[in-house]
Amino acid sequence: MTQTYRAIVHNEFGAAAVLRETERTLTEPGPGEVRVRVVVSGVNPTDWKSRTGATATSDIPADGAVPNQDGAGVVDAVGPGVTGLAAGDRVWLLLSAYQRPGSGTAQEYTVVPAERAARLPDGVGFEAGACLGVPALTAHRALTVHDGAPRRLAPGALKGLNVLVAGGAGAVGNAAIQLATWAGASVVATVSSPEKAALARAAGAGRVVNYKDADAATQIRDALPGGADVVVEVAAAHNAELDLARLRNGGTIAIYANDSGGGPLILDVRRNMVLNSRWQFILLYTVSPEALADGIAAVNAALADGGLRFGADAGVPLHRFPLSDTAAAHAAVESGAVGKVLIDVSPSAGS
Known part of the structure; x- marks a missing residue:
C-alpha cells in the first residue's frame, strides 16, 4: 500500500507565501542513502535566501522544492551499502537540501546521503539536534x-x-x-x-x-x-x-x-x-568532506560534554512553529528573529 506524508514545498522562488503544504509518496533510500522521519526542522537565514532564489544551488524540480537544511529525527530505513547507521538511530541532519532540493527537512520524511546524518549523543534532544547543522559547523x-x-x-x-x-x-x-x-x-x-x-x-x-x-x-x-x-x-x-x-x-x-x-x-x-x-x-x-567530518565529531563531543547547549539559559531563545506554519517560521527568520526558529514536524513519542 502506498504511504503518503506531509511536506512543505515551493514551486517558484519568492517570499514566504510561496510555501505550501502538500502530500508526497514515501520512497525508498538508494545506495548510500538513509530515510529519516523528521521530528524537528531548523530554519536558518540560508534557507529563506535559497527560497527567494538569491542563493539557490539547484533548479526547482517539477514536484517542488522542500526548504530547510537542518533537522533531527529517527532513521527509518537505510539503503544498500550504508554502514554505521541503522533503523531506529536518532540523528541530526546537515546540508539536507544542498543540491537535493527535494530533501529539505520541512517534511515528515526525507532521504539524504548517509554522511549528512550524524548520530545524536545519548541524552541530547531533537530540538538541540535541529539547532546544529549550519550554525555549529x-x-x-x-x-x-x-x-x-x-x-x-x-x-x-x-x-x-x-x-x-x-x-x-x-x-x-x-x-x-x-x-x-x-x-x-x-x-x-x-x-x-x-x-x-x-x-x-x-x-x-x-x-x-x-x-x-x-x-x-x-x-x-x-x-x-x-x-x-x-x-x-x-x-x-x-x-x-x-x-x-x-x-x-x-x-x-x-x-x-x-x-x-x-x-x-x-x-x-x-x-x-x-x-x-x-x-x-x-x-x-563547499567545505571539504574531511573538515565537515571533523566538525561533526567535535560538535557531538561538545554536546555530550555539555559544552554546547540550547535554550534561553544558553543564550538561544527557541521559537516553535507547527509544520503547517512553515511560511511564518521563514518570515520570522527573515525579519531577524533572535534565537533559533524550529518547526515541529512530527511527534517524537516512541522514538
Missing part, C-alpha cells in the same frame, strides 16, 4: 582555520587564544562562543543591544561590547590587551576596521557572512601585510 570551521589550528576542537584545543566573536547573539555567534569557551579560549563578543549582550553572556562570553558605543574599539582593546588571534566575523565590510584594530600579528579573520548592509570589503594591503593577517572566507556548502 560554521562556527567550528571558523575556529579551526587559523595558523596552527587544530583540525578538531576539544577541551584545551584553543587554550591561550583570544577569540573575538562579532554578532554574539546570532546562531553562529552563539555556537562560536560556546565552542571556543569549551575549547579553552578567552572570548569577547560584540552585539548591538543590552538584550543581545545578555544572550552573549549566557553563551559564555567573558566580555561583551556593544559595537554601537563610541568607545567600542577601546573596550575591545581593554578586553583583549594582547589582541585577537581569531575573529569570527558576520559583517565583514562593516567591521573590517574594528577587526584590524584589535587583530594580533598573524591573526585570522574568519568570515562567514557580510551582514549589516553588506557592501564591498576593501582591504588596505600594506596594513594587512604588516599584520601578517589572514582573511579566511567560509561557506559550509
